[in-house]
Each structure stands twice: as C-alpha cells, then as structure tokens.
Amino acid sequence: MIGRNIIRFILLTAFQVLVINHIRFGGYVYPMVYVYFILLLPFETPGWILLLSSFAMGLGVDFFSGTLGLNAAAATFTAFVRPGVLKLLKSEKEYEPGLQPGIRDLGFRWFFLYALILITVHHSALFFLEVFGFSEIFQTLYRIGISSAVTLVFVILMQFIFSKQD
Amino acid sequence: MKNLFAFLWKYHFFFLFVLLELFSFFLVVRNSYYQSSVIVSSTNRITGGILNTYSGITDYFSLRKANRILAEENADFYNRLSGAFIATDTNTFFLNDTLYRRQYRYYAAKVISNTTSRRNNYLMINKGKVHGIEREMGVATSGGIVGQVVEVSDYFSRVMSVLNMHSKISVRVKSSGQIGTLIWNGRDYRIGTLIDIPTHSKLNIGDTVVTSGFSHIFPEGIRVGTVQDFRINPGDNFFTADISYFVDYNRIYHVFVIQNLFRKEMNELDANKNHTP
Structure with a gap:
C-alpha cells in the first residue's frame, strides 16, 4: 500500500514536470495533474502524513517548474481541506475499512464530486497565490475554471485507465 | 507543559498545516522576482x-x-x-587608440x-x-x-x-520616438500591452515598437512588436495599445x-x- 503510493508519487511528479508542463494546451490551460496523488491517498492516512506527503509532492513539482513554494502551498492547502471534504461527502457513502478513494469502490458520482471539489480548491489556491491578489479576479477565475476542468478530465481518465489493475 | 503538549498534539493537524504553509509562503516570497539567490533554489x-x-x-x-x-x-x-x-569622446586625446x-x-x-x-x-x-x-x-x-x-x-x-506581471520594459514607438512601457495583461501570449504613450503624440496601427535602451538592460532597437490596436481609457491621458509580439514565445x-x-x-x-x- 505504502509502496504503491510512493510509486504513484514519483510517476505523477515525472508525468507533471516532464509531460504536462511541456504540452502547450494554449490559452489559460495549465492542468496540475499531480493532485491525483492527494486524491488517492488512503482514507486511513494519518493527518501528518497527508500534509507532509502533499507538501513534498507540491515542492517536487515546484523544483522543476521554477515556482518554488507555489505548488507546495496549494498542495498543502488541498491536503488540509481533504478530511473536511470527505466528511461532507460521507452522507453519500459510508467509508468502510479497506475501501479506496476511487470510482471502483465508491462510484462515479462520489468520485466526480470529490475530485471536482479538491481540484477546484487546489487550483484556486495556486492561481490566486500566483497573482498574489484579487486585482485580476475575473481572469484568475477563468484560469481556475478552465484548468480545473482539464485536470478533472485527466484525473477521471487515469481512474479508468489504472484502477483496473490495482 | 504537559497540557501544552497535549494541546499541540490534539491540534497537530492544524499546526502542521500552518507550519508548512508558512514555509511555502516564505519560499514563494524569497524566490519571487528579484530576490537574491537562495540556498533552496529552483535553478540548481x-x-x-x-x-x-x-x-x-x-x-x-x-x-x-x-x-x-x-x-x-x-x-x-x-x-x-x-x-x-x-x-x-572624439574631442580629446586618446590614450588608447x-x-x-x-x-x-x-x-x-x-x-x-x-x-x-x-x-x-x-x-x-x-x-x-x-x-x-x-x-x-x-x-x-x-x-x-x-x-x-x-x-x-x-x-x-x-x-x-x-x-x-512583474515585467516592465522601456520601449519606443519607432515612428514617433515616444517612450512607453511594455507590460503584459496575462490574457494572450501573443499580445502585449503598451502604456504611458501621451495622447498628443501620433500612434498608428502597424507602428513598430522597439526597446528604448533606457533600462541599461537591453540595447536600443531590439524589436518588440507592432501596434495592433489602441485606445484611451476613460480619464486617462495616455494611450493603451495592444502590441502583437514579433516573437512566438x-x-x-x-x-x-x-x-x-x-x-x-x-x-x-x-x-x-x-x-x-
């Protein structure tokens, strides 16, 4: 379980900085696919591991994107709100021990909502921090919306592609 | 003391979060525009x-x-x-020729x-x-x-x-010689914004914009782009012009x-x- 998460950590960092960062999606689109790692950490992950691993993930991406601290801050924030979001979505499904956050165990609807909320939180933190203010709020909101949508597509695609072998 | 530790442990999730965020902000601020090189650097x-x-x-x-x-x-x-x-200087004697x-x-x-x-x-x-x-x-x-x-x-x-958003470059409109500032509004990577051109000067669509050489960073005359469109924002004494960059970034x-x-x-x-x- 731990090993699988470490592998996912490394692969997602590499995928983000070597593939995604080099694809020019055009316009405002700047997907942050590595959030997938935070989404898929097991439910029973202790809080401090959740925070530290997300921070490390963000920092790792930062090192290769020339945005030191930016992704680290956004990823840590995402990790911080994750338990709250899980509690919020609990009414939909009970988290029995051994369940994994994902489409296979909890259904498409649950995962879609879960991913949508956390990705939006992450991208909002990231893009507002990048502009460091609310001066260009509509442009920033547009940036957040469109990049979140693309990230969400990537995350759901990865669910369908990789969840079967797990 | 024991109570303090108990308190810290009870809310360790929150405190760790604050600690990590503070560290991230510290990195953002230190690493952002024009900060001196740091030990933890993204350029290593x-x-x-x-x-x-x-x-x-x-x-x-x-x-x-x-x-x-x-x-x-x-x-x-x-x-x-x-x-x-x-x-x-050509009016004085040269020590080196x-x-x-x-x-x-x-x-x-x-x-x-x-x-x-x-x-x-x-x-x-x-x-x-x-x-x-x-x-x-x-x-x-x-x-x-x-x-x-x-x-x-x-x-x-x-x-x-x-x-x-931190980039401000002193530029010159080639035809009129007026000096302005080149900034970027974040919308389109092909289009920059030229500000600070006084409205009494003449500005035409298609005018070439080059660097002014006033910033001590760029030589004079490095090509920037052409004026695509310009307007006077309400209550402003200066033109705001859209510049179509020569370089495809x-x-x-x-x-x-x-x-x-x-x-x-x-x-x-x-x-x-x-x-x-």
Whole structure:
C-alpha cells in the first residue's frame, strides 16, 4: 500500500514536470495533474502524513517548474481541506475499512464530486497565490475554471485507465 | 507543559498545516522576482540537468548541432556589429587608440524549459555563472525581445519572460520616438500591452515598437512588436495599445543573453542623481 503510493508519487511528479508542463494546451490551460496523488491517498492516512506527503509532492513539482513554494502551498492547502471534504461527502457513502478513494469502490458520482471539489480548491489556491491578489479576479477565475476542468478530465481518465489493475 | 503538549498534539493537524504553509509562503516570497539567490533554489544543477537532458531528447536529433552552430555564429556576428560598441569622446586625446568601445556582449544559450500559459512565465536556459551570465541581463532572440535574467546558478539561469506581471520594459514607438512601457495583461501570449504613450503624440496601427535602451538592460532597437490596436481609457491621458509580439514565445529554442558592459557604471550614475542641486 505504502509502496504503491510512493510509486504513484514519483510517476505523477515525472508525468507533471516532464509531460504536462511541456504540452502547450494554449490559452489559460495549465492542468496540475499531480493532485491525483492527494486524491488517492488512503482514507486511513494519518493527518501528518497527508500534509507532509502533499507538501513534498507540491515542492517536487515546484523544483522543476521554477515556482518554488507555489505548488507546495496549494498542495498543502488541498491536503488540509481533504478530511473536511470527505466528511461532507460521507452522507453519500459510508467509508468502510479497506475501501479506496476511487470510482471502483465508491462510484462515479462520489468520485466526480470529490475530485471536482479538491481540484477546484487546489487550483484556486495556486492561481490566486500566483497573482498574489484579487486585482485580476475575473481572469484568475477563468484560469481556475478552465484548468480545473482539464485536470478533472485527466484525473477521471487515469481512474479508468489504472484502477483496473490495482 | 504537559497540557501544552497535549494541546499541540490534539491540534497537530492544524499546526502542521500552518507550519508548512508558512514555509511555502516564505519560499514563494524569497524566490519571487528579484530576490537574491537562495540556498533552496529552483535553478540548481539537478533540476536543470534533468530538464536539460529532457530537452536534449526532445530536440530534433539532426537539427540539434546545426541549430547550436547557427546560434553561436549569430552571437559572434552580433559582437562584430557597430551596435555592440559605444563611441568614446572624439574631442580629446586618446590614450588608447580605439574609437569604439564594446558596450554589449552577446552569449548564445538554449532554452530548456518555457511556459506561456501561466500568469507569470519564466524560461530556463542552459548557461549560468560559469559562462558569465549575471542577473539583470537582457535576453532576446534574433526575432525580438524575450525577457531578463532573474536568477543564476552555476550552469543555468532563470529568465523572467515578458509574459510576466512583474515585467516592465522601456520601449519606443519607432515612428514617433515616444517612450512607453511594455507590460503584459496575462490574457494572450501573443499580445502585449503598451502604456504611458501621451495622447498628443501620433500612434498608428502597424507602428513598430522597439526597446528604448533606457533600462541599461537591453540595447536600443531590439524589436518588440507592432501596434495592433489602441485606445484611451476613460480619464486617462495616455494611450493603451495592444502590441502583437514579433516573437512566438511558444516556439523559442535558442536565445541570446545580452551583457551591458557599462551597466554598473550607468547604475552608479543613476544612484548619484539625487546629489545634484
């Protein structure tokens, strides 16, 4: 379980900085696919591991994107709100021990909502921090919306592609 | 004391979160625009090396060498141009018999990472301190302006692209000679914004905009773009113009780093200007 998460950590960092960062999606689109790692950490992950691993993930991406601290801050924030979001979505499904956050165990609807909320939180933190203010709020909101949508597509695609072998 | 630990443990999730966020903010602030180089730097040998290798793989294999040679030849060529020299005073006796003194030196470099879709875009190039690159050097391609160096490590440099909210470059409208400032509003990577052009001067669609040479970073006359559209914002005495860049920032592979050999002298003079009566 731990090993699988470490592998996912490394692969997602590499995928983000070597593939995604080099694809020019055009316009405002700047997907942050590595959030997938935070989404898929097991439910029973202790809080401090959740925070530290997300921070490390963000920092790792930062090192290769020339945005030191930016992704680290956004990823840590995402990790911080994750338990709250899980509690919020609990009414939909009970988290029995051994369940994994994902489409296979909890259904498409649950995962879609879960991913949508956390990705939006992450991208909002990231893009507002990048502009460091609310001066260009509509442009920033547009940036957040469109990049979140693309990230969400990537995350759901990865669910369908990789969840079967797990 | 025991209670304190119990309290800290009870809310450790929150405290750890605050701690990590504070550290991230510290990094953001220290690493952002114009901060001096830091120990934890995003421009280091490991990340630069990996990006460099990656860029090497993705280069068109057969074109790689040809491109490098071409860029170096171009840099050499720029070094011979009269624009790279400054005329020394001709009315006095010369101790050394050179009529011109070199003002700008060009270094060829390769872009190993680049973004255009963020609000603040940066490039990384494969030349650093050991090659003579310093902070606040200008960066351009043969097509036009690119940005300025903001951070250097031994072998790599980080360049703040003109596609950045912190980028402000002194430019000149070629036809009227008016001086303005080039900024970027973050919308389209092909379009920059020209401000501070007084409305009494004439501005035409299609006018060429070049660097003014006032910033001590860029030589005069580096191409920037053409005026695509302009307007006067309500209550403003200045034109705001959309500039269509000459350079396609999504496709830059080789750049020149421009060293102004007189920059230190010029900056010292600038710093002393408040002493004049």
